Amino acid sequence: MKMVLGILNTDDAPSAMQALTKAGFFITKLSTTGGFLRAGNVTILVGVEDEKVQEVIDIIHEHAHSRTQLMPTTSEAGVGFFPTMPVQVRVGGATIFVLDVDQFLKF
Secondary structure, X not given: OEEEEEEEEOOOHHHHHHHHHHOOOOEEXXXXXXXXXXXXXXXXXXXXXXXXXXXXXXXXXXXXXXXXXXXXXXXXXXXXXXOEOOEEEEEEOEEEEEEEOOOOOOO
């Protein structure tokens, strides 16, 4: 058995979760915050048999899209003056971890 842990953009999570549920997978959703942009993410946990891992990954990949976003940055240009210079960064998509499950208990 495996645990698929997926970190998705909040814009992509609803469609990915709906598709996973429709395909018969049970998911747990956690609201999380990313460290780089300090933006909201959704972390989903899916416990699956080994042969179903690729199906879960494919569904997440189909629904999690990367995009570009302008992010304000600051740089000092003189005494106490901090102009904002936006930088374009790539956000979204998904980060997926597949972990071995040593023991599964259901009460």
